[in-house]
Amino acid sequence: MVQAIALARNEDGIGAVLGVLKQQFGERFHTGASIREQHAHTTTWIVNQPPDGVVFAQSTAEVVDVVRICAAHKVPIIPFGTGTSLEGHVNAPAGGISIDVSQMDKVLEVNAGDLDCRVQPGVTRTALNTYLRDQGLFFPIDPGADASIGGMTATRASGTNAVRYGTMKDNVLSVEAVMANGEVIRTASRARKSSAGYDLTRLMVGSEGTLGIITEVTLRLQGIPEAISAASCSFPTVEAACEAVMAVIQYGLPVARIELLDAMVVKAVNSYSKLSLAETPLLLLEFHGSDAGVVEQAETFGALAEEFGGTGYAATSTAEERSKLWQARHDAYWAMLALRPGAKAVATDVCVPISKLAEAVVGANEKAAELNLIAPVVGHAGDGNFHASLLIDMDDADEVARAEVFVSWLNDRAIALGGTCTGEHGIGQGKRPYLVKELGGAVDVMGAIKRALDPDNIMNPGKILP
Known part of the structure; x- marks a missing residue:
């Protein structure tokens, strides 16, 4: 496994919070090793960094309670949906509490005439589309995995339909979120356009739990095609x-x-x-x-x-x-895993201007061959996003090292071609070293926003920002 950076732990604060949460949530609070490891597990090669406890929240009010308890003791909070993220988003490098929102899985409101709906974050895209089907509607973002809507919003997910319907940033009208101080905010109304102040919806979409915990999402819907x-x-x-x-x-x-x-x-x-x-x-x-x-x-x-x-x-x-x-x-x-039984698949996620797609894909194939790696490629070609999935023997240290060289090269190459190190998987822990290369001083602006909204750095620390 690839090592992730560990952050300093607040042992006294964590100990105090564990006691309070156990008393308040009873059987919906867990500290067993297996469930903690499960809540740091992602389909990635980054080492598992489990939280100290897991709370299964069932309402916005309960999320507020957990955030306020953790904030009082300066203990980290890590949101968890379905665990399908790919860049270590749910790891707990400083320990802390994982808030699992999978039981917050209700479709709260469907406005068929306005082509929108309001859902809790634990609703999965498959469950939502099953619910909508009888009304002739569907939600078009399809990242492949049956991810939760909250997680898709937090990572600014995309998928196979993006060339026509856009990504999550184009299909989220508003979010309700619990901020680091326990305050609940709603970022916008259901109106299809607004010029009312800062676009906080777009700020929260893609924030990866580092600014607040999303507890409701208002989505744009589409009619099922004829x-x-x-x-x-x-x-x-x-x-x-x-x-x-x-x-x-x-x-x-x-x-x-x-x-x-x-x-x-x-x-x-x-x-x-x-x-x-x-x-x-x-x-x-x-x-x-x-x-x-x-x-x-x-x-x-x-x-x-x-x-x-x-x-x-x-x-x-x-x-x-x-x-x-x-x-x-x-x-x-x-199917790709079957090409090399026993191997670990490590999916890369770069995106380049469409005019550079052929150059980028051919270059990736040639680099993989040069490093003697197996790296089949699939891509959302309509928007220049592709994934070279490395099939790695994780017990072979030399092969893992060559894979790290490939991933670094590919991220740098995409940026050099005017693209991005991540088209849809997000930054998390895995892509942090490349964000400054891609955006330069804009990362300092992100840091200023983070410090203003989360001065004690309790919201998913160690993600996105260096």
Whole structure:
């Protein structure tokens, strides 16, 4: 495992808080080793740093109580949703209390006429869309994992639909949050636009629990499209596939999803999901709209793809076939693990301008080969975001060291190409060294905001800021 920086512990304060919380929350407060380790577990290679206790909160009022108790003793607080984060967000480098909001899982309000809803943070995206389906509505952000809405908001998550529907920052209208002093704030109304003061909603979206704990989220919704069509198309090279993506964007074709799989991923997906796709770079697409509209979009893409050597183009509007294709894409993580049984998958997360996507992906493939690493690539090609997933033997110290070289190189390369070290996973602990390289003095402004809102540094310390 990769070591994470440990911070100084407030042993006296932690001891006092453990006693108070045990008395107040009884069976919903836990200090057992296994559950504490579970609440520091993420799908990452960063070492597990467990909290000292875990509280299962059931209301905003209970979150307020925990925050005020911890604030009085200057004890760290770490929010926890479903534990699907990838950069050590839920680790407790200074110890402290994990507030698990998974039991705060109610859909509080749906305003179908206004295309919005209000939910508690523990609602998962799958549960929300199941709830909304009968009303002809859906929430479009799909990060792959069945993450909680609170966690998706806190990390400014994205996913396969971002090319059409945007990311969490585009789909959160307002949040309710408990700040470091225990005060509850609501950042905005349900109005679709406002010029009322600072945009605190955008400040909280992506703050990763370092400014406050999100206890409600008001979301923008979409109507379920009249028709949906999925398509796949193979290309001779990654460059050709990326050039086709640029052509689609420049043409203004309103694709809902456009995903890139390199040849190694296609091979893995064929084996895992029992498909028979040509084992060359592949684009998976989805079109949303009217019956006539999706047919036109699919035909237009087919014509564009031919110009870049696209072959085997096939489109379908059959729900079963669409689901099979996209389930295979979502299962790509498990499919890639099967390429090297026993290995740990470490997902990188860079994003570059679309015009630089081919250069970045080809460079990543070449660097992995140079370092003798297995690093299949999948990407949300429509917005320049891709993941090289390193398959690592964590017991091989030399291989882990080479993997660290690769990750560092890739982050630096993305920044040099005008991109970012993280398109959707967030900073957490893993990406902190690259934030200053990417944003420079803007990080000092972030630090000033953090100190103003959390002067005792109790809100998820050790994340984002150096």
